[in-house]
Amino acid sequence: METPVVSLTLRVRYAETDQMGVVYYANYLVWFEMGRAEYCRRMGFSYAELETSGFRLMVADAHCRYKAPARYDERVRVETTIQELKKKTLVFGYKIFNDATGQLLAQGYTKHVCTDMAGRLVRLPESFTRCLVGTP
Amino acid sequence: METPVVSLTLRVRYAETDQMGVVYYANYLVWFEMGRAEYCRRMGFSYAELETSGFRLMVADAHCRYKAPARYDERVRVETTIQELKKKTLVFGYKIFNDATGQLLAQGYTKHVCTDMAGRLVRLPESFTRCLVGTP
Amino acid sequence: METPVVSLTLRVRYAETDQMGVVYYANYLVWFEMGRAEYCRRMGFSYAELETSGFRLMVADAHCRYKAPARYDERVRVETTIQELKKKTLVFGYKIFNDATGQLLAQGYTKHVCTDMAGRLVRLPESFTRCLVGTP
Amino acid sequence: METPVVSLTLRVRYAETDQMGVVYYANYLVWFEMGRAEYCRRMGFSYAELETSGFRLMVADAHCRYKAPARYDERVRVETTIQELKKKTLVFGYKIFNDATGQLLAQGYTKHVCTDMAGRLVRLPESFTRCLVGTP
Numbered sequence: 108m109e110t111p112v113v114s115l116t117l118r119v120r121y122a123e124t125d126q127m128g129v130v131y132y133a134n135y136l137v138w139f140e141m142g143r144a145e146y147c148r149r150m151g152f153s154y155a156e157l158e159t160s161g162f163r164l165m166v167a168d169a170h171c172r173y174k175a176p177a178r179y180d181e182r183v184r185v186e187t188t189i190q191e192l193k194k195k196t197l198v199f200g201y202k203i204f205n206d207a208t209g210q211l212l213a214q215g216y217t218k219h220v221c222t223d224m225a226g227r228l229v230r231l232p233e234s235f236t237r238c239l240v241g242t243p
Numbered sequence: 244m245e246t247p248v249v250s251l252t253l254r255v256r257y258a259e260t261d262q263m264g265v266v267y268y269a270n271y272l273v274w275f276e277m278g279r280a281e282y283c284r285r286m287g288f289s290y291a292e293l294e295t296s297g298f299r300l301m302v303a304d305a306h307c308r309y310k311a312p313a314r315y316d317e318r319v320r321v322e323t324t325i326q327e328l329k330k331k332t333l334v335f336g337y338k339i340f341n342d343a344t345g346q347l348l349a350q351g352y353t354k355h356v357c358t359d360m361a362g363r364l365v366r367l368p369e370s371f372t373r374c375l376v377g378t379p
Numbered sequence: 380m381e382t383p384v385v386s387l388t389l390r391v392r393y394a395e396t397d398q399m400g401v402v403y404y405a406n407y408l409v410w411f412e413m414g415r416a417e418y419c420r421r422m423g424f425s426y427a428e429l430e431t432s433g434f435r436l437m438v439a440d441a442h443c444r445y446k447a448p449a450r451y452d453e454r455v456r457v458e459t460t461i462q463e464l465k466k467k468t469l470v471f472g473y474k475i476f477n478d479a480t481g482q483l484l485a486q487g488y489t490k491h492v493c494t495d496m497a498g499r500l501v502r503l504p505e506s507f508t509r510c511l512v513g514t515p
Numbered sequence: 516m517e518t519p520v521v522s523l524t525l526r527v528r529y530a531e532t533d534q535m536g537v538v539y540y541a542n543y544l545v546w547f548e549m550g551r552a553e554y555c556r557r558m559g560f561s562y563a564e565l566e567t568s569g570f571r572l573m574v575a576d577a578h579c580r581y582k583a584p585a586r587y588d589e590r591v592r593v594e595t596t597i598q599e600l601k602k603k604t605l606v607f608g609y610k611i612f613n614d615a616t617g618q619l620l621a622q623g624y625t626k627h628v629c630t631d632m633a634g635r636l637v638r639l640p641e642s643f644t645r646c647l648v649g650t651p
Contacts (some may be wrong), residue, residue: 109378121261121262121267122261122267124261124262124270125257125258125260125261125262126260126262126264126315127262128262129262131257131258133258142245145285179262183265
């Protein structure tokens with residue numbers, strides 16, 4: 108599947124560092140979340156609206172491979188794409204770069220299942236999936 | 244007002260440190276939250292139940308004075324009490340200690356207003372306030 | 380003292396919300412940190428450099444008054460200024476607005492003391508203080 | 516490899532929830548970190564000491580599969596073991612349970628590489644690896 112790649116840049120917060128002097132590893136998953144929100148937004152769909160209309164994208168699986176550390180005050184770039192899109196599940200893929208040097212810092216994916224507000228597995232709304240694979 | 248002092252101990256997480264090698268300052272407010280939850284629990288009232296019955300304790304004000312840093316892996320003790328209890332507001336007071344040395348690390352307070360689920364200011368439920376000033 | 384007001388806008392992350400459906404109260408202190416980093420940056424001084432040259436701005440005091448909740452996906456604006464500048468201490472003041480409506484969501488301050496790497500109280504470096512009260 | 520399983524229980528913090536009303540997905544990685552710290556501690560080795568003696572366990576890889584949500588105020592149990600131990604790398608495995616019901620909430624692993632303080636890959640100190648596979 109060929110889907111767009113959507114970029115988001117952000118600056119590393121002091122709060123995101125740990126005593127090793129680098130970004131704490133769980134925070135990359137927060138950046139992934141920002142990446143997929145930006146992906147949806149750029150494709151004309153806000154994740155906030157998806158929730159308002161009664162759907163949830165629960166995370167079923169998350170993976171991150173760490174290549175090089177991100178540090179305080181650096182600008183990092185999150186590149187998000189869709190790796191897989193099925194009737195009830197989708198997989199976002201992410202690459203995180205140091206925006207100044209272009210160095211790849213981390214990459215990973217998150218797999219999501221679509222549920223209603225009661226937590227029951229449901230189909231992804233078509234209006235949403237049409238957007239996801241469209242043109243940004 | 245004379246109210247009980249309730250203690251909670253916790254161990255500092257790596258995630259809570261920053262690159263200065265000490266606990267990031269916003270995390271003390273998280274410990275305050277744990278302190279007041281423990282206070283309620285020990286007085287026979289869970290904050291989770293309070294929410295289930297339709298009430299919210301919105302934070303209106305928070306203050307923390309930092310005396311000495313907490314570090315990774317140390318055990319800290321949060322001592323929580325009630326500093327003020329009015330019809331629609333209450334103030335929790337907190338002291339945070341290094342549990343091994345007894346050194347005071349930080350102290351502060353949070354002021355809360357009681358609202359219903361629509362965010363309207365309401366009276367604190369009497370069943371709740373009776374518990375708060377009782378015997379743990 | 381008349382000092383500049385420096386603005387920073389950011390978008391609320393899902394990670395920053397809590398089960399009340401609004402931003403968790405400790406996260407405003409993270410936004411304060413971003414506000415003062417931006418203040419320094421705009422005045423020609425990076426906080427990262429200050430640390431590299433051996434100084435630390437330890438937080439001695441933090442206060443936040445919460446007026447109205449921030450919600451997921453909203454853009455908020457952090458306005459930062461310097462409220463007080465002494466030889467060894469300084470106070471940053473912050474106002475946080477909903478950037479779309481202009482509504483004031485929170486305001487507060489943080490007081491900092493300057494230390495060397497061993498944690499001893501020292502004077503703020505003059506090159507830094509000159510920048511702080513200059514023209515952005 | 517047969518290694519001990521070390522348990523740690525903790526109570527879900529309000530700060531750890533998000534507006535979906537469940538624990539935000541990145542926080543499971545924080546619980547993993549607490550699990551492996553507890554593992555080391557129970558085996559007679561503190562991760563803090565490992566750092567003091569000049570070693571770092573950088574995370575190279577993290578994975579989490581989410582089965583069922585954890586909620587505010589629940590007690591969860593983190594069970595940690597070692598899945599793989601090589602000369603320069605080790606893999607911790609984790610299972611997270613609702614401590615009251617025994618339901619499996621999540622499981623995952625983290626892979627670590629041992630470095631010196633300059634970030635160079637080095638062998639895991641033998642005093643450390645001997646502890647890791649010993650008797651708690």
